[in-house]
Amino acid sequence: MAARVVGRTGRLAAVVRSSAVRLQSRLHGSTGLRSGSQANFFPPLEDAMLPSGSFNNRMALITGGGTGLGRAMTATLSQLGAQCIIASRKLDVLQRTAEEISSQTGNKVHAVQCDVRDPQAVSQCVDQIEALTGLPDVIINNAAGNFVCPSERLSPNAWKTITDIVLNGTAFVTLELGKRLIQNQKGASFLAITTIYAESGSGFVVPSASAKAGVEALYKSLAAEWGRYGHRFNIIQPGPIRTKGAFSRLDPTGAFEKAMIDRIPTGRLGTPAEIANLAAYVSSNYASWMSGAVIRFDGGEYVSLAGEFNELRSVTPDQWKLLEAMIRKTKGS
Numbered sequence: 001m002a003a004r005v006v007g008r009t010g011r012l013a014a015v016v017r018s019s020a021v022r023l024q025s026r027l028h029g030s031t032g033l034r035s036g037s038q039a040n041f042f043p044p045l046e047d048a049m050l051p052s053g054s055f056n057n058r059m060a061l062i063t064g065g066g067t068g069l070g071r072a073m074t075a076t077l078s079q080l081g082a083q084c085i086i087a088s089r090k091l092d093v094l095q096r097t098a099e100e101i102s103s104q105t106g107n108k109v110h111a112v113q114c115d116v117r118d119p120q121a122v123s124q125c126v127d128q129i130e131a132l133t134g135l136p137d138v139i140i141n142n143a144a145g146n147f148v149c150p151s152e153r154l155s156p157n158a159w160k161t162i163t164d165i166v167l168n169g170t171a172f173v174t175l176e177l178g179k180r181l182i183q184n185q186k187g188a189s190f191l192a193i194t195t196i197y198a199e200s201g202s203g204f205v206v207p208s209a210s211a212k213a214g215v216e217a218l219y220k221s222l223a224a225e226w227g228r229y230g231h232r233f234n235i236i237q238p239g240p241i242r243t244k245g246a247f248s249r250l251d252p253t254g255a256f257e258k259a260m261i262d263r264i265p266t267g268r269l270g271t272p273a274e275i276a277n278l279a280a281y282v283s284s285n286y287a288s289w290m291s292g293a294v295i296r297f298d299g300g301e302y303v304s305l306a307g308e309f310n311e312l313r314s315v316t317p318d319q320w321k322l323l324e325a326m327i328r329k330t331k332g333s
């Protein structure tokens with residue numbers, strides 16, 4: 001009897017999972033999941049988490065919203081009723097994404113070209129946004145540049161390129177919008193997408209690590225200073241989530257993927273739809289008491305990398321018997 005119930009529940013769970021994956025691939029493209037066995041405990045739930053209409057009458061700007069995680073965040077916000085503006089360098093990519101998402105959700109997505117490294121371009125982009133939708137209620141600073149490279153091979157321009165996109169770009173967008181919102185006495189939610197190594201630092205991505213740490217300092221500082229103007233500032237630190245932009249520049253041969261998954265306690269990569277749900281929550285009025293928060297979203301990878309004894313996961317029960325006997329036999333110091 002119990003086995004029949006478990007069997008039925010298992011089949012039901014499989015049906016729910018596969019329809020969630022179908023919805024996810026319609027809105028966000030393929031999940032591209034590869035996983036270890038414990039991933040079965042942690043299936044991604046990928047439909048929009050917030051009540052429908054949570055972003056009705058709200059405008060959201062997502063930098064880098066044409067691709068990858070920014071695209072997924074745009075799809076979710078749009079599905080929840082927001083009018084979205086996506087901004088980055090490649091107008092054709094933005095326009096394609098905007099049309100695809102608008103046609104699926106029925107809510108307008110605007111595409112605006114902008115290189116966030118250029119403060120004048122940012123100011124003109126905000127002029128365009130004001131004309132299209134008015135100043136946004138939600139700002140997601142998601143645009144970034146990165147590549148793995150031994151630090152001794154970095155040219156000054158390589159350093160400048162990454163830190164300009166990540167730190168200066170985020171600062172230009174945040175300050176330009178912040179000043180105009182303050183002038184108009186309008187509050188907003190600002191969210192920055194950083195990464196787990198913003199906290200630890202990491203070799204081989206040193207410009208990105210330095211710039212993302214700067215973004216976190218910027219957002220924590222403004223959370224303290226600009227609450228009085230109705231602004232909230234929060235940070236999400238994602239762990240690995242497959243996107244073409246990230247994986248082609250950080251693991252171009254795919255050689256590191258298995259080792260990376262093996263060290264993630266939940267046994268799989270994150271999915272774009274999962275981070276989109278988190279970003280939507282943080283940007284929504286359900287999170288109106290959340291400001292200055294740094295949210296790690298990495299399946300447990302950071303703590304797994306940090307704990308000195310975590311490699312002991314590979315010790316078998318028989319080996320533990322021997323180890324325990326050795327330890328118990330030790331007397332004195």
Ligand SMILES: CCCCCCCCC/C=C/C=C/C(=O)SCCNC(=O)CCNC(=O)[C@H](O)C(C)(C)COP(=O)(O)OP(=O)(O)OC[C@H]1O[C@@H](n2cnc3c(N)ncnc32)[C@H](O)[C@@H]1OP(=O)(O)O
Pocket residue numbers: 144145146147148149153154155156157158159161162195196208238239240241245246247249250251256257260
């Ligand atoms: C261990 C496995 C890991 C697997 C994944 C794990 C993920 C977990 C954590 C992930 C964190 C992710 C963080 C991210 O930010 S991912 C986002 C990635 N997306 C992008 O980068 C998209 C945008 N990128 C770009 O447009 C380019 O890549 C760019 C180089 C950043 C900028 O383009 P552009 O302005 O056109 O610059 P260029 O003129 O091409 O180059 C400027 C200078 O940089 C030098 N350079 C470029 N590439 C390299 C390289 N690969 N190595 C060394 N130097 C490089 C280039 O030579 C220029 O310098 P100059 O020659 O001195 O002028």
Ligand SMILES: NC(=O)C1=CN([C@@H]2O[C@H](COP(=O)(O)OP(=O)(O)OC[C@H]3O[C@@H](n4cnc5c(N)ncnc54)[C@H](OP(=O)(O)O)[C@@H]3O)[C@@H](O)[C@H]2O)C=CC1
Pocket residue numbers: 063064065066067068069070087088089090091093114115116117141142143144145165169193194195196237238239240241242243244245246247
């Ligand atoms: N995927 C992952 O595993 C992880 C990603 N992240 C972070 O998530 C965010 C999204 O990354 P992801 O989706 O993976 O990668 P993508 O490469 O898909 O996204 C980066 C976006 O930034 C835009 N961009 C780059 N340079 C500029 C610029 N100068 N001006 C304006 N826009 C620019 C790009 O558009 P365009 O080329 O049109 O300018 C692109 O849409 C980034 O902040 C990244 O650091 C953090 C940890 C893990």
